[in-house]
Amino acid sequence: MRLPSWISQHLAALRAVLVFTVILGLAYPFLMTGIAQLPGLRDNANGSVIQTADGRDVGSSLIGQSFTDADGNAVLTYFQSRPSAAGDGYDPTSTAASNLGPESVEDTLPVPGAVDDEGNPDEGSQSLLTQVCARSLEVGEREGVSGARPYCTPDGVGAVLRVFYSSGLTGSVTRAVSVNQAAPATPFIATYEGVTVESAKPGDDYSGGVLVPIRGDAPASPAVPADAVTASGSGLDPHISADYAALQVTRVARERGADPAAVRELVDANTTGRALGFMGEPAVNVLQLNLALDRDLPAR
Amino acid sequence: MSTTIAGVFFVLSLVLFVALAYRWFGDYIFRVVSGTRHSAVERVLYRLVGVNPAGEQTWPVYARSVFAFSLLSLLFLYGFLRLQSKLPLSLGFPGMSPHQGWNTAASFVTNTNWQSYAGESTLGHLVQMSGLAVQNFVSAAVGIAVSVAFVRGFARSRTQALGNFWVDLTRITLRVLLPVSVVAAIVLIAGGVVQNLSGGTDVTTLTGGTQHIPGGPVASQEVIKELGTNGGGFYNANSAHPFENPTPWTNWIEIFLILLIPFAMPRVFGRMVGDKRQGHAILAVMVILAVTSVILVNTFELLHNGTVPTAVHAATEGKEVRFGVSDSATFAAATTLTSTGAVNSFLDSYTALGGMVPMVNMMLGEVAPGGVGSGLYGILMLAVITVFVAGLMVGRTPEYLGKKISAREIKFASIYFLITPVTVLIGMAATMSTKYRETMLNVGPHGFSEVLYAFTSAANNNGSAFAGITVNDQWWDTATGLCMVIGRFLPMVFVLALAGSLARQRPVPASAGTLPTHRPLFIGMVVGVVIILVALTFLPALALGPLAEGL
Numbered sequence: 128m129r130l131p132s133w134i135s136q137h138l139a140a141l142r143a144v145l146v147f148t149v150i151l152g153l154a155y156p157f158l159m160t161g162i163a164q165l166p167g168l169r170d171n172a173n174g175s176v177i178q179t180a181d182g183r184d185v186g187s188s189l190i191g192q193s194f195t196d197a198d199g200n201a202v203l204t205y206f207q208s209r210p211s212a213a214g215d216g217y218d219p220t221s222t223a224a225s226n227l228g229p230e231s232v233e234d235t236l237p238v239p240g241a242v243d244d245e246g247n248p249d250e251g252s253q254s255l256l257t258q259v260c261a262r263s264l265e266v267g268e269r270e271g272v273s274g275a276r277p278y279c280t281p282d283g284v285g286a287v288l289r290v291f292y293s294s295g296l297t298g299s300v301t302r303a304v305s306v307n308q309a310a311p312a313t314p315f316i317a318t319y320e321g322v323t324v325e326s327a328k329p330g331d332d333y334s335g336g337v338l339v340p341i342r343g344d345a346p347a348s349p350a351v352p353a354d355a356v357t358a359s360g361s362g363l364d365p366h367i368s369a370d371y372a373a374l375q376v377t378r379v380a381r382e383r384g385a386d387p388a389a390v391r392e393l394v395d396a397n398t399t400g401r402a403l404g405f406m407g408e409p410a411v412n413v414l415q416l417n418l419a420l421d422r423d424l425p426a427r
Numbered sequence: 428m429s430t431t432i433a434g435v436f437f438v439l440s441l442v443l444f445v446a447l448a449y450r451w452f453g454d455y456i457f458r459v460v461s462g463t464r465h466s467a468v469e470r471v472l473y474r475l476v477g478v479n480p481a482g483e484q485t486w487p488v489y490a491r492s493v494f495a496f497s498l499l500s501l502l503f504l505y506g507f508l509r510l511q512s513k514l515p516l517s518l519g520f521p522g523m524s525p526h527q528g529w530n531t532a533a534s535f536v537t538n539t540n541w542q543s544y545a546g547e548s549t550l551g552h553l554v555q556m557s558g559l560a561v562q563n564f565v566s567a568a569v570g571i572a573v574s575v576a577f578v579r580g581f582a583r584s585r586t587q588a589l590g591n592f593w594v595d596l597t598r599i600t601l602r603v604l605l606p607v608s609v610v611a612a613i614v615l616i617a618g619g620v621v622q623n624l625s626g627g628t629d630v631t632t633l634t635g636g637t638q639h640i641p642g643g644p645v646a647s648q649e650v651i652k653e654l655g656t657n658g659g660g661f662y663n664a665n666s667a668h669p670f671e672n673p674t675p676w677t678n679w680i681e682i683f684l685i686l687l688i689p690f691a692m693p694r695v696f697g698r699m700v701g702d703k704r705q706g707h708a709i710l711a712v713m714v715i716l717a718v719t720s721v722i723l724v725n726t727f728e729l730l731h732n733g734t735v736p737t738a739v740h741a742a743t744e745g746k747e748v749r750f751g752v753s754d755s756a757t758f759a760a761a762t763t764l765t766s767t768g769a770v771n772s773f774l775d776s777y778t779a780l781g782g783m784v785p786m787v788n789m790m791l792g793e794v795a796p797g798g799v800g801s802g803l804y805g806i807l808m809l810a811v812i813t814v815f816v817a818g819l820m821v822g823r824t825p826e827y828l829g830k831k832i833s834a835r836e837i838k839f840a841s842i843y844f845l846i847t848p849v850t851v852l853i854g855m856a857a858t859m860s861t862k863y864r865e866t867m868l869n870v871g872p873h874g875f876s877e878v879l880y881a882f883t884s885a886a887n888n889n890g891s892a893f894a895g896i897t898v899n900d901q902w903w904d905t906a907t908g909l910c911m912v913i914g915r916f917l918p919m920v921f922v923l924a925l926a927g928s929l930a931r932q933r934p935v936p937a938s939a940g941t942l943p944t945h946r947p948l949f950i951g952m953v954v955g956v957v958i959i960l961v962a963l964t965f966l967p968a969l970a971l972g973p974l975a976e977g978l
Contacts, residue, residue: 133479133491140495143476143593144503145497145563148601151564152557155605159612159647163622168613172622174640174670176630184630187621187640189669202634209748213492213664219627219641221548226772226784226875226893229733230976233750245536255735255744255776278738286736312754335812340734353741354748360667362773366748399749405428405436417633 131417150246170381180422182353185414191365192414193217201269203382204366204426206375209332210262211353213290213402224360227255227376231285232340234307255306256340262356263349269376273424275345276356280315284308288319289336297339304333316341366410369398382418383426393419431729434753437679438721441757442769444683445690449710452687453694459602460595462574462700469597476593485589486927489576490920492592493569495537500562505532507558508550517551518626531905535562537915538570538798540659541907542831545896546663552624552643555661559647559856562606567655567688568599568681570800573919574692578699580926581828586932589926592734603688611650611684618680619673624645625769645670650651653684656798658768660892666771667747678750678771682761689713689765689796692803700828704945709806712953716795720788721760728779732977733964736778746772756781763788766798768890774870775877775893779977782893783969786880789838790965791957792847798888802914804922806953810944811840811925813956817942817949821841827944829934840927843918847886848964850910854882855968859907866897881907886914 130138130209161174175188186192193216194205201207214221237251253261256278264283267274276280281285284307291302303319305312306327307327314324317340327333380387397416400409429437465473465480465549476947484492507514508528514522518977523531527543534541540563550559569869571596625642645661646779649671652658658665666959668671672681690713699704725968731742746755755772762769763785771922793804811827815837818825825832825849832840858864858878883906892898898907942949976977 136491136495137499138479139501139593140492140499143496143596144761146475146500147565148503148561151600151605152561155608156556156560156644159609160622160624160644161618162817163646168622170618171619172616172646173625174621174623174628174642175619175673176628176640179633183632184628187669188632189673191636191669192638193636194634195636196634205634215557217638218935221545222547222662222667222668223545224664224667224776226773226775226868227744228775228869228976229735229778230871230873231869232734248768256738257894259735259738259744276738279535311645323779342737347737348740353743354738356506357739357741357744357746359747360745360770361662361664361669361747362865363669364747365669367749387894394830395746401428401433402674402676402679404682405433405440407749408430408433410748412632414633424435 142306151409152342164306172402176368177418179418181400185418187409188415190363191217194413194417203269204352204377205420206372206379208366208413210258210358211354211362211364211365212358220365222361222363223294224362225255225258225358231255232285233338234284236309236327238330238383241330254285254307256287257358263351265353266351269330270351270378272350272374274347274351276351277342277345277347278310278340279343279345282308282312282315286315286341287419288324288331288339288341290339291336292317298301302336304336365412365414369409369411372411372416379420387423390420395421430751430753434725437754438757441679441682445686447685449690449694453609453691453706453846454594454698456688456691457601457698459598460695469601470659473593478591478593480594482591484591485587486589486905486923489589489592489922491756491917494916495575495582496592496596497564497569500565501532503537503564503939504535504558505529505656507554508532511551512886513552513566514551515555516624517555518620520551521961523549527899530908533908533911534558534890535657535659536564537888537911538655538657538766538801539885539915540657540886541885541892541911542659542890542909543904546660546845547641553574555648556644556912561652563648563651563655563657563659564600565596565602567657567799568596568603568649570690570798571599571692572596573798573922574800574897575695575699577807577926578696580642582699582701583930584932586849586930587927588659589923589930595690600692604651605655607687608647608650608824611654611680611794612646614647614680615646618677619669620649620677621670626958641670643792649681650684652769653767654687654729656685656689656765658762660769666769667773675749675754678754678758681760681769685761685765685767685769686796686798687953689802689936692796692800694890695853696803705828708945708950709810712806712948712957713794713796715950715954716791716957717760717764720764720784720795721757722783723758724756724781726752727778728752731778732780733778739836741779742778745776747772759785760788762794763889763891764797766793766801766887766889768778768884770891774880774891779873779973782876783973785891785954786876786973787827787882787961787969789883792961793887793889801888808840808843808922809957809960810953812844813949814942814944814952815840816956817952821940823940826935826941830929830932831935835928836925839921839928843921844960846917847914851882852968854886854906854910855879858882864900866900868896872972872976878978879968879972882910885910888915891899
């Protein structure tokens with residue numbers, strides 16, 4: 128007896144799915160895993176795990192880490208990594224980018240006393256601009272340089288106004304609110320087109336105004352490098368730029384009581400240039416650099 | 428060397444190697460799909476599946492084989508995802524929810540690889556390597572098979588036969604995809620990509636914290652993710668993750684793998700129709716569009732316009748230091764020009780115009796060079812529309828490669844073209860006009876861009892994301908899953924139907940009135956048609972999103 132063709136066709140399809148699953152889904156990955164365990168590939172295949180001087184597994188040379196203490200403060204004897212959006216920072220179980228856009232400039236300020244559905248205090252949410260400004264201020268203070276950036280207030284939030292006009296989008300300015308600065312903070316500029324700028328009251332709705340970021344007079348190329356104030360795509364970036372490493376040399380040398388020239392030498396030793404001279408960007412591996420510091424220039 | 432010059436060298440080196448691959452790899456694929464000898468392994472496989480490799484299929488039978496295989500793949504993968512907790516190597520993760528299981532199964536079977544889940548916290552190793560990675564292979568092979576059947580429609584005459592789907596599927600998988608994957612996986616492991624079956628290890632970090640170093644059969648999956656223009660990452664961070672893409676040179680390899688097959692397909696086309704110049708012309712169209720797009724993304728990202736990039740003084744948010752801005756932008760262009768959708772940097776944080784170009788790349792219909800196979804049949808459909816437009820201009824019956832493009836053929840081509848925009852815009856409208864628009868992360872035009880990008884990506888089977896929206900809920904999973912299935916399989920019906928109709932025709936000898944389809948005039952016309960069709964279809968939507976934000 129012959130099966131109707133539509134049934135035999137689906138039976139063939141089912142058998143094909145099973146056969147390909149065995150070949151491509153079992154044989155192939157097992158073969159590759161076997162090859163990967165050969166000497167020379169094995170360390171890579173198992174995650175490029177690296178050890179401290181006393182032989183303790185301390186992480187992977189490919190995965191970045193936070194060099195902070197239990198309270199989240201930077202440990203000053205170590206070079207610091209970039210900001211990270213993976214979990215609470217450098218968490219490989221929840222890799223992520225911030226996914227905030229280039230015009231993410233307005234914060235939702237936390238309302239004092241307010242709680243969410245689970246009874247946690249309202250934390251608001253920071254725009255990307257405010258995150259950048261706050262990190263710049265923090266890094267600048269830590270490294271002893273100016274943290275000023277365009278579109279940032281001196282107190283480290285986005286310099287953004289909501290401007291209200293007499294007739295919607297046109298007419299004279301009737302009111303200007305510095306939306307990222309919660310009252311009673313002093314607004315970053317006193318007046319806007321003749322109108323006194325007020326600081327924002329958390330919880331108030333300013334959506335009727337027009338968003339106006341204010342450039343300010345900070346230099347276009349700030350002292351704190353770009354990678355120090357932005358999160359990476361994976362949240363696990365093991366590298367910092369050569370600029371950010373150079374910025375940290377003085378502080379690390381001071382905290383360790385070491386010669387800055389010696390620290391600089393270690394930075395160079397842990398810097399990889401562009402592959403073949405043109406692929407990617409020069410990068411400093413932070414974990415390897417910090418391990419080298421502990422080995423060669425232990426903190427006194 | 429400055430970033431810009433290094434970036435230019437990076438692109439030029441890719442162009443050089445892709446050009447070499449066009450010639451040699453294209454010829455190799457041509458021999459694979461047109462050979463008549465079956466290897467011993469293949470004969471065993473045909474016997475196990477129960478098909479006769481000598482039997483040629485008409486277009487309806489070919490189409491039904493494609494759909495039967497894809498349907499069974501979908502059901503099998505859905506079951507796999509739902510039941511993963513009962514299987515070994517699940518790492519203790521529960522089965523997927525029904526809507527997420529549907530979305531993920533649809534996503535991988537359609538070669539989209541949109542991910543509404545985070546790999547490292549959702550899926551065990553067995554489901555990844557025996558469920559998802561298998562579809563990475565076979566969904567790519569299905570795309571190539573359909574494009575080959577389509578080209579047979581041009582190459583053959585007075586016949587109903589378009590080849591045998593099972594033979595095409597098997598040969599492309601075993602002779603093209605698998606060997607390249609084995610070699611490239613070893614190369615990636617040498618670069619640092621992990622390949623093990625461990626659940627990972629916990630370590631104490633230098634300052635006393637704990638960190639979980641993940642494991643997994645990543646290299647074997649990473650390779651086919653790029654080679655098959657799939658794009659579904661083993662980990663949530665996709666090719667930005669250091670274990671998927673550890674160095675600047677693995678980044679180059681991954682981009683090369685993405686471009687390898689799509690750019691080789693026009694050569695296969697040229698060889699199959701017996702006129703290599705036809706393949707060169709199609710390649711030229713793809714290259715013009717692709718290079719323009721790579722230059723644009725790089726330019727917008729390096730100029731870093733916009734409030735936050737100006738404050739930062741570089742568009743580094745969401746990008747890795749080791750790749751830098753330029754190579755990240757090149758990856759973003761490559762991944763959206765093909766239907767890959769892998770990312771090594773996060774598009775939501777791109778400058779407004781830098782993020783728009785990837786979206787436009789997808790709106791082109793994924794034809795420059797497009798997904799494996801789907802890019803070739805996509806651009807050939809547009810070439811058919813072009814000869815029709817040209818025929819109208821001079822008042823002659825249009826013909827392409829000696830085949831008349833009459834009312835029946837042009838109907839198939841037009842419907843083919845309309846399916847994706849209709850799917851995108853309906854999905855878009857349904858989301859924006861209901862409460863589901865609240866799932867946007869950003870507000871205003873950028874939020875609009877997120878939703879537009881999501882539907883464009885799903886319906887074009889790209890799978891990259893502007894992210895930002897919370898896509899793991901019932902609405903998004905169901906809606907984008909439907910878009911992916913419609914955007915993949917409905918066009919295939921018209922591709923194969925057109926192939927059947929062309930194959931039946933007898934060839935028309937070229938005359939003085941025939942438009943030569945290998946000259947710069949024709950190349951320019953196809954480029955024009957592609958851009959005009961996209962502009963007419965999507966400009967209003969783009970104006971509300973990225974254009975409103977960036978200008």
